Amino acid sequence: MKVKSYIRIGHELAPVEVELSLSPGLPQILFLGLPDTALKESTLRIRSAIREQGFQLPQAQQVLVHLRPTHLKKSSRGLDLAVAAALLWETGQVECPDLEGLAPTLYGELTLKGEVLRPDDTDEIEDGPVWTGPGPAMSVQVRELTHLKDLVSPSWIEAKDSATRVTRPACSVGTFPKPAAEVARVVAAGEHPALFAGPPGGGKSTLVDAIPSWLEEPREDELRLARKIARRVGREITWRPVAKPHHSITPLAMIGGGSSVWAGEISRAHGGVLIMDELLEFHPAIQEALREPMETGSISIVRGGAARTYPARCLLLGTANLCRCGKFVPGKDLNACRCPNAVRKRVVARLSGPFVDRFTMLVFTDEWRKSGFAVPVEEIFQGVQSAIEFRKKARGQLLPNAQIPSSEFEQSLTDFQRQHLLDDATLPSRRRRDAVIRVSRTLADLEGSVSIENRHLDQANRLCVYPHRLLEASLD
Numbered sequence: 454m455k456v457k458s459y460i461r462i463g464h465e466l467a468p469v470e471v472e473l474s475l476s477p478g479l480p481q482i483l484f485l486g487l488p489d490t491a492l493k494e495s496t497l498r499i500r501s502a503i504r505e506q507g508f509q510l511p512q513a514q515q516v517l518v519h520l521r522p523t524h525l526k527k528s529s530r531g532l533d534l535a536v537a538a539a540l541l542w543e544t545g546q547v548e549c550p551d552l553e554g555l556a557p558t559l560y561g562e563l564t565l566k567g568e569v570l571r572p573d574d575t576d577e578i579e580d581g582p583v584w585t586g587p588g589p590a591m592s593v594q595v596r597e598l599t600h601l602k603d604l605v606s607p608s609w610i611e612a613k614d615s616a617t618r619v620t621r622p623a624c625s626v627g628t629f630p631k632p633a634a635e636v637a638r639v640v641a642a643g644e645h646p647a648l649f650a651g652p653p654g655g656g657k658s659t660l661v662d663a664i665p666s667w668l669e670e671p672r673e674d675e676l677r678l679a680r681k682i683a684r685r686v687g688r689e690i691t692w693r694p695v696a697k698p699h700h701s702i703t704p705l706a707m708i709g710g711g712s713s714v715w716a717g718e719i720s721r722a723h724g725g726v727l728i729m730d731e732l733l734e735f736h737p738a739i740q741e742a743l744r745e746p747m748e749t750g751s752i753s754i755v756r757g758g759a760a761r762t763y764p765a766r767c768l769l770l771g772t773a774n775l776c777r778c779g780k781f782v783p784g785k786d787l788n789a790c791r792c793p794n795a796v797r798k799r800v801v802a803r804l805s806g807p808f809v810d811r812f813t814m815l816v817f818t819d820e821w822r823k824s825g826f827a828v829p830v831e832e833i834f835q836g837v838q839s840a841i842e843f844r845k846k847a848r849g850q851l852l853p854n855a856q857i858p859s860s861e862f863e864q865s866l867t868d869f870q871r872q873h874l875l876d877d878a879t880l881p882s883r884r885r886r887d888a889v890i891r892v893s894r895t896l897a898d899l900e901g902s903v904s905i906e907n908r909h910l911d912q913a914n915r916l917c918v919y920p921h922r923l924l925e926a927s928l929d
């Protein structure tokens with residue numbers, strides 16, 4: 454009797470062929486093909502479940518379970534059901550299902566009483582149908598072993614896979630200062646990478662931590678991939694992933710690689726947010742390595758001559774102090790900062806150039822605390838959601854503005870706007886130009902405006918060009 458199931462090989466859930474045969478010998482269940490300890494323990498559950506459900510174990514025969522591929526050490530959370538069902542079918546205690554010659558795929562955990570549980574990694578299985586415990590995914594749902602008798606001609610339950618539960622995280626802060634709220638709406642609605650710089654205690658880290666809770670709901674395929682990646686490090690997620698590595702993280706842990714080549718924090722943020730608090734404290738090699746994924750949404754790692762590419766499309770949010778004392782803000786009174794000129798310039802120099810140019814927005818946060826207005830988080834959230842709705846409805850655009858080539862938005866601009874508000878002379882680089890166009894589109898979405906108006910371009914310039922300029926100027 455051959456059936457199919459799934460096993461875990463390292464981090465992957467891989468298909469396995471389960472061949473069950475009976476041979477004279479001591480009554481026991483033997484796994485062949487490198488089972489691990491957990492898998493050997495499953496024989497206890499299988500034996501107990503079969504007895505509890507009123508079936509018999511073979512009396513003077515041993516049950517051999519052969520697992521292919523054979524050469525890899527394996528474990529499984531769901532092999533119980535496959536083995537138990539194959540045994541009941543092989544011994545004729547349950548009539549074999551009519552599957553037109555196809556071996557069924559079974560993946561379920563058994564309780565000692567014989568109930569079938571759906572393992573929590575079932576949603577990694579992409580090629581259905583699979584026989585498993587009750588749940589909403591496309592499957593043949595087996596409640597307990599005796600239920601197999603009713604499933605002689607199983608009908609596939611084509612329910613939409615909603616096993617991927619989505620829970621928006623709660624925001625722990627009640628209000629934000631108005632300038633912070635305004636910028637947060639743009640960042641969250643368009644998913645534009647942003648760097649927040651200013652004195653400590655200004656609220657920049659609090660805002661950055663809150664932004665993931667306002668983002669668009671993850672798409673199902675996105676969440677499935679993110680969950681798969683998260684599970685490799687033993688995490689379960691129900692929302693877009695947020696990676697927030699400490700600045701002492703090694704380039705290897707951040708980027709991925711190592712002897713058994715594996716993805717780093719940047720890939721764990723795929724489909725979600727990568728937060729880099731105290732950006733300047735990170736190893737310079739990390740800044741360097743992040744340029745590729747910020748541009749392409751993936752990262753290639755070369756080890757021992759083999760290159761692997763990992764997904765790494767995420768919203769990068771950073772915070773930074775612009776000098777050692779933290780009081781320096783470009784364009785503002787220099788007397789507040791007590792750092793020697795040379796020290797300050799060294800810090801700022803680390804921030805300038807190609808890396809900071811990849812942040813669509815650079816936001817100085819020194820004025821936030823002085824702002825009298827406080828905006829409730831509900832209002833920020835509603836603003837972001839209505840901009841996302843507008844984007845989908847008005848343009849049928851599924852991806853956030855940050856992931857759309859700026860040329861698509863540029864087509865709709867007037868000649869005047871192109872000549873005067875996107876003037877090459879005032880825009881220092883191609884990236885600044887892209888940033889202004891994309892952010893102006895998001896500002897228009899936030900207002901529910903079909904066209905990008907002059908005021909949107911003006912405001913986008915203030916968000917995407919002036920701060921970068923001030924930073925450069927402070928180096929002179």
Ligand SMILES: [Zn+2]
Pocket residue numbers: 776777778779780781790791792797
């Ligand atoms: Zn200072």
